[in-house]
Amino acid sequence: MNIEKLIRPHIRDLKPYSSARDEYHGGAEIYLDANENPFEQPARVNRYPDPVQTALKNELAKRKGVDCEEIFVGNGSDEALDVLVRTIIEPNKDEILICPPTYGMYTVLAEIHQSKILRVPLTTEFELDTEAVLRAITPNTKIIFLCSPNNPTGNLLPTESIERLLTNANSLVVIDEAYIDFASFSGWIERIREFPNLMVLQTFSKAWGLAGLRVGMLYGNRTIISAMNKVKYPYNVNTISQHQALRALTEDDEVRGNVNSILSERERLTKALKSLPSVVNVYPSESNFLLVQVSDASKIYKELCSKGIIVRDRSKELHCMQCLRITIGTPEENTKLLSELEKL
Numbered sequence: 001m002n003i004e005k006l007i008r009p010h011i012r013d014l015k016p017y018s019s020a021r022d023e024y025h026g027g028a029e030i031y032l033d034a035n036e037n038p039f040e041q042p043a044r045v046n047r048y049p050d051p052v053q054t055a056l057k058n059e060l061a062k063r064k065g066v067d068c069e070e071i072f073v074g075n076g077s078d079e080a081l082d083v084l085v086r087t088i089i090e091p092n093k094d095e096i097l098i099c100p101p102t103y104g105m106y107t108v109l110a111e112i113h114q115s116k117i118l119r120v121p122l123t124t125e126f127e128l129d130t131e132a133v134l135r136a137i138t139p140n141t142k143i144i145f146l147c148s149p150n151n152p153t154g155n156l157l158p159t160e161s162i163e164r165l166l167t168n169a170n171s172l173v174v175i176d177e178a179y180i181d182f183a184s185f186s187g188w189i190e191r192i193r194e195f196p197n198l199m200v201l202q203t204f205s206k207a208w209g210l211a212g213l214r215v216g217m218l219y220g221n222r223t224i225i226s227a228m229n230k231v232k233y234p235y236n237v238n239t240i241s242q243h244q245a246l247r248a249l250t251e252d253d254e255v256r257g258n259v260n261s262i263l264s265e266r267e268r269l270t271k272a273l274k275s276l277p278s279v280v281n282v283y284p285s286e287s288n289f290l291l292v293q294v295s296d297a298s299k300i301y302k303e304l305c306s307k308g309i310i311v312r313d314r315s316k317e318l319h320c321m322q323c324l325r326i327t328i329g330t331p332e333e334n335t336k337l338l339s340e341l342e343k344l
């Protein structure tokens, strides 16, 4: 397939803004090229950040087995998605396909950018309906958003279904792997060269515990990534976020420990919840949250609120009747949650 044809023509031809730090790379003694203030201040942020996040991308590339040119780093993965949509979608013409119930940002982004939205629901078992997706797409369907493990349902989408989409659709297939570090599957990044239309989204916000830094990555075909780099703001990821994300990658022992604790708490919470009379079903989870069907979601939601415990009521989502989405907390938080639910 012709990947370049997926890019909006005026973006393909766009001459990007060229910042001072784009024009001169490498070390120098004296920088008088960016109108910065030369006097260092306590946080050492008197200089503009690296516009292409070289150090962070080098480390990500090494860990993921890809080239830096196959990585886009965004101010959170939300920015990566926004830049992708702005790079690809012609307003009032192109279409984005989503599979509800899923992450709400895809719809919001599509609406902001005046993309048509094709909705092909997951089955009642939250499985991908590949045949229905293939029937629904048109020549204007430019992006298919899949979320695996899916938010709010927690399950992985099957490899064979996704492979079938990748081979048969002429759209970009974006797999949102925000929760992949909690899953029993290593993810899709290793296959981006096999499928030129495959893009994989990851983030520092969940397993890495750095939601406040706002750093997210989109991995994929270098033609798309390079077009996205023209569209993004020149200094989109700030200096402190770049440093802290890089540091997290090189000192990941604590992260691993936290993920293991969340995984064992997921087991404990699943078992304990299933034994409660107010709980109808706990869906299997490959993520750091549980989708829990209860007897009366809005009542239990309010009662938990009144005890100072906030969960997410997802009852209004397709196929999620009477469902709460509960994030796995610390062992103490989970114990408190269980004891409040037992009292109901």
Ligand SMILES: *Cc1c(COP(=O)(O)O)cnc(C)c1O
Pocket: 075, 076, 077, 078, 079, 103, 147, 151, 176, 178, 202, 203, 204, 205, 206, 211, 214, 215, 216
């Ligand atoms: C939390 C989440 C993200 C992460 O967004 P950031 O902007 O990187 O914090 C992305 N996708 C899904 C499905 C999520 O639940």
